Amino acid sequence: MAIDAGSPAIRARQIGVEEGLRVVELFIGPQHPASGHMRLVVYLDGDVVVKVDPDIGWVHRTMEKLAETREYVKTIPIFERMTIIDSCNITLALVQAYEALLGVEPPPRARYLRTILCELNRIASHLYGLGIGGIFLNHSTMYMWAFGDREVFLTLAEMLTGARLTHTYVVPGGVRRDLPQGFTDAFAKAKRYMLRRLKEYDKIFLRNPVVRSRLEGVGVLERAKAKSLGVVGPNLRASGVRYDARMLGYAAYGELEFEPVVGEYGDSLERIWVRLKEIETSLDLIEQALRQLPEGPVMAERYLKMLPPALRKLVESTGRVKLPAAYVNLRPPPGEALSRAEAGRGEIVYYVVSDGTDKPYRVRVVSPSFRNAVLFMVLPVGHRFMDLPAIYASLDYFPPEADR
């Protein structure tokens, strides 16, 4: 193709050369370069990345401030929209903080159901990341496959909660629905299907020479550096650090056999490998949880006994929780609570302060993507420009989560 000497790009380059500049600034985004609106300002010397400036905040929705103006139960759907593809994991820590403030314990069955939905979310979220990663490397098949297989787990979540993505399933005191009939069988089939698919993913993606040449040895994050930067989640574990917030044993994780997936090499290939391996771990965790699922109510007795007898009977017969009128304005005593949980992209931390009114005084959230955003400044430097999408693909960064 003939290059038009008068085109703006060529003119800009000429002006740059005349001015004696070597480094070219390249703006990527902010219109949805991948998983959400964000901008990367890349400084290039020829084809080599000199510096990357992640310009985040394009999807900031003032969630923390909004939460101060809403009653406790109403803040759950707000924070859910931080990572809509991982909504149970994201709200679980918040609800745990509220429960600590209210002094209410979820019944055992509710804790197991929370674990089941969290792991379903984690699988769906990892598949989403994998699909986005595939399209970054121009591997459309991986994109289609991962998004198709994600639908299996979204359908399972829909069976359990009634909604594909915004489940709003975990509420203070328990969960909103009991396990539906046929869920265990449906999951057993989905599990066998997914294990089979993971082998195919291997062939078409992870052991595909084209993909490997893009990922292997690219964006290596050393163990010590990963720790000092405060990276979380699969990106941290791929560098060989055995840290997973699920080891705290919240929900039912303390009662299930669980070993975090830890990588070794810390490059892009390893990060994607850790995610694929975590899908397997999650499938195993759900199976364990379904096998050990205790009998009993799914909502704390404190709220159930506020219901009139007719409604209590309805809850028992349908397995769908009715909320008492007092639930509208929960009033925790003054105090503060800190809660952590492992979301799909890493550890999420909530710090909630209550002043005794029906609205939180302050909700502070530190989200995993926000803690991982620093990697954009560190990893691509010194690499070729086309390694940047490969690195982005392996980080599984989700801008709405970082921006809150």
Added chain:
Amino acid sequence: MSAVGEAERRRAPNPVRAHLEAIAAALSRALKPPMTLMYPDVVEELPEGYRGVIAYRYERCVGCGLCARICPARAIKMYKVPGDKRMRPGYDMTRCIFCGFCVDVCPVNALEHTKIHDKAYYELDSMVLDPVEWAEFSRRLIEEQSARSRSPNLVRAVFDEEVGLRYERLRRS
């Protein structure tokens, strides 16, 4: 069982063999039926308890206003209805996020989820309903729901070990 074996995951695969395996994997999948839902040519049978557009039964309502108080999106507001002593809830479908808190908090089960989530309108205003309109709209919605469940193009998602999800036709045409 594992996606890639521990030891071999870092060993560079034989390029010719790995390429052929990748192509073979794609081809073997191409022979299997896709898991595409042919919307809107088919109607999906949604699971029991699906959280769709909310239907309101005026005659059951006691006008307590809990639904309006718990609504996180402020989609439900209380209205004065001429000739009625109590305030009644109205519904703004443009705001509703289908969380279903109102359905769960309603003490007399006057609110319920329908399995309908795909409605389209020409005007924004026609999506904001006062109590009487909402009750009327709900009646039509429930009729539409039962009409959909009788549709000849009804399909159901079935979990399958081979293809993940299969959309099975419930009626032969």
